[in-house]
Amino acid sequence: MGEFALISDILEALGDRAAVSPQAMKTVVVPPGDDATVVTPTPGWQHVASIDSFLANVHFPEKAPPELIGYRVLMASLSDLAAMAATPRYALVALSMEAALLKQDESWHCRLALGMAEAAREADMYICGGNLSQGPLAITVSVHGEVAEGCALLRSTGRAGHGLYVSGTLGGASACLRLGQTNIESLDNLTPLQACYFRPKARFDLLDEVGKASACIDISDGLLQDLGHLCDASSCGAKLQGGAIPLAPGATLEDALRGGDEYQLLLASEVPLLGCQRIGQLTEEAGIWLDEQQISADGYNHFHA
């Protein structure tokens, strides 16, 4: 099967989420199929952009159902926009895969696209361009959103005394990996921990509340490491109350502190944030303290050279 037939299959599987549908065409004025896509920005808003790569057996298990891989990689990518308090608009997706994968399952690429379309529908955005190449299985997603001018929420604007909040339970994705639960029998019967890993939710539902925060980062590398980034950027330290950290059922405190792949938000705020759990506060003094003990901020490092 040739490149162009595969792309045509993928566009069909993306359905209303490919920027060829009437809804999409309101903002995406040139759909996939030209040299580039053309999007009309919202007047007065700023553009927010991020890119993430997901490699087979590093960032997702190769044998997982492709619907779950597609869902997960798009949601995980979109989480960076949620952390900026941005409204998602569109994504470009570069897929590298071996022809052998299609010999095992001739609809693998369509099933991947179906999962992406589901995530795109939930986030109310479109997939409006891509690239297909033959090579080791890897997916790179470039996500694009908008914020009203000056309203992007940074990680550098936290201040000592601000409360620290998380947007949901932590440690579930890490516990899923630790307990070897990544073999999926059926899409309809995910365990709660499998759902944590494979069906993360970029927290666009909290957009109004997030707007009250002073600083934000998404927890992709682990609570401690991402808190470390927020503290470094904001020139603060932090104190955490271990007992206040909300754990996913089946997750340990260690999963929550050091496990990656969460995609919940970590926020600093002067005011309480509805729907979020307060877990500590930023401090003048550098360093991260858990229940009066200093703790190192290491989490997941993508590059061990």
Place this chain on the structure above:
Amino acid sequence: MGEFALISDILEALGDRAAVSPQAMKTVVVPPGDDATVVTPTPGWQHVASIDSFLANVHFPEKAPPELIGYRVLMASLSDLAAMAATPRYALVALSMEAALLKQDESWHCRLALGMAEAAREADMYICGGNLSQGPLAITVSVHGEVAEGCALLRSTGRAGHGLYVSGTLGGASACLRLGQTNIESLDNLTPLQACYFRPKARFDLLDEVGKASACIDISDGLLQDLGHLCDASSCGAKLQGGAIPLAPGATLEDALRGGDEYQLLLASEVPLLGCQRIGQLTEEAGIWLDEQQISADGYNHFHA
């Protein structure tokens, strides 16, 4: 060496082209280092976006000097924006590489960034975000530009009778590969064919002239295949004069017709285009004809499954 140290090296090598420099900060208001970058669009302009992946030993020779790899992958990606008559603004870059590469050359990533910075400087745009992961050598580039509203140049708007033009000589990159000239001894002594392959120029210099054209595509998969795409999208056929096709010194007509990696523009136009060579015209009748002989439109197919 850890992920964050490598990223810091890369930002330093990008220099004024990373969106942390004073020039860049005029448009890129949140530089790399947060969850996402924030860019201020030009009021009334539309956003133009494309993504491309480059895999080692498929899209570039792994052993080539990384400066040339970086230059080539960014210019090749930007070519899609030139084909839309868009002005380039910024790129996001996802790099996957093995730690072993840094053991052979600890500055490999910096040299790659230096090549990208050179291309970015020539195209007057910035690299304002990225992703680093450990895996088979591959580079994915998401490029972003702007066009005045309604001024994007499509491939679907050619009409029978319009002349067909190319923006420069063809076949050089293909001849470089065919003649096995991809081993580079020194960055300063590229042969003309090596320069065709490793130092393509996205044709932003022709932006004013391109604005007069009726349709455009960049020649990345070979003249015939890309002409086929333009004809299909415009519901036309085409007649080419073989003798009019400008060949790079050392390239054959076959290199020019079927060789990829050109990144010159193929344009349809009712009026002559300065600096471009007329090679034929669009026809009512479907099919592509070369000197009165019908010819198949196949070129480079990225996916042979």
